[in-house]
Amino acid sequence: MKKNKFKNRNKISISLLIPIYNEADAVPKLLKKVENNNIYKEVLIIDNNSSDNSFNKVYEYVKKNKNFRLISQKIKGKTNAILKGIKNLNKCDYVAMIDGDNTYDVDEISKLMTYLKDYDVVNGDRISNLNYLKSLSNNYFHYYGNSFITKFYNLMFSDNLKDIFTGLRIFKYDLIKKFFFFRSGFSLETEINCILKLNRIYVKEVPINFKERSGKSKSKLNPIKDGLLIMFCILTNFISYFPFKFFSILGAIFFATSIYFFYFPFKEYLMFNYVYKIPSLIVSVSLFVISLLAFFSGIILENIKKIHFSIIRL
Structure with missing residues (x-):
């Protein structure tokens, strides 16, 4: 577990990142609360090429607050906005x-800050609070989809997180500046967790309140399309960050299958001193060769990954 040396809470500086996309109805309410909470050194709002009036509404707050900044990211995708x-x-x-x-x-955020004396990363956990389920009373698919994908992620990465898609997090500045993302879109949260897991950085999850969207604000998430995409991203992230583990498992599957197909011609040879099931023998040998290729591919890719991440950290 990585811990940090915590300064006096009144002396630490914290900046706030707010990515927005077509949130003209919701973002003014959020910024009003931020405006009344004078704890931020800087509030940086990133407009992700909104097609509604979000940019102009945010700009009104930026003009009134010297620590508010508004920038635009034309390339769509939450990851691109955050980067x-x-x-x-x-x-x-x-x-x-x-x-x-x-x-x-x-x-x-103030609640999450109380844990910064012991952790470099603190996440808000919606799942542990029953308000989250109540807020999705009209769309249980989101709740159970979130739960299923979280379990899938935990299984793949041997983790124990409760809410991998939380939209409220705090990071140490020096840590987040080192982040390097391979993908974009809704895979941001998943990849952040993958990076932290790879670097053996413990994430503290703190139960938080969550409320239903109000007004004309609508979720940009397509439960089926984006859910499948996120699961695909989890799998590809697993391959990217743990290639040896993935290809070793794949190689073991091919090896076990090759043994299965080899059993029948081998049994024939012992009984009749001749092999009649030639196709089974060919399949067995082919699968055995593939298992070796998978294993050595994993070794090569693991070393490439280590070199790649060493360069990034420089």
Whole structure:
């Protein structure tokens, strides 16, 4: 577990990242609360090429608050928006992220900050609070889909997180500046967790309140399409970050299958001193060769990954 040396809470500086996409109805309510909570060194709002009036509504707040900044990211995808925000951040001690749909209570950030004395990363956990289920009373598919994908992620990465898709997080500044993402879109949360797991950084989850979207604010998530895409991203992230583990498992499956097909011609040879099931023998040998190729591919890709991440850390 990585811990950090915590400064006096009144002396630490924290910046807030808010990615938005077509949240003209919700983001003013969120920014009003942020405006009344004077704990941020900087509030950076990233408009992800919204087609509604979000940009103009945010700009009204930026004009009134010297610590508010608004930037635009034309390339769509939450990951692209966050990456641009990170790139444009001024130096601080910690960085908080919150979705711009006003479903998270900004005051919860203060609760998360109390854990920064022991952890470099603190996540808000919606799942442990029954309010999350109540807020999705009209769409249980989101809740159970979230639960299923979280379990799938935990299985793949041997983790024990409760809410991998939370939109409220706090990171140590020096840590988040080192992040390097391979993918975009809704896979951001998944890849953040993968990076932290790879670097053996423990994530503290703190139960938070979650409320239903209000007004005209609508979720941009397609439960089926994006759910399948996220699961695919989890699998590809697993291959990217743990290639030896993946190809070793794959190789073991091919090897076991080759043994199964080899059994019948081998049994024939012992009984009749001749092999009649030639196709089974060919399949067995082919699968055995594939299992060796998978195993050695895993070794090669694991070393390439280590070199790649060493370069990134430089």
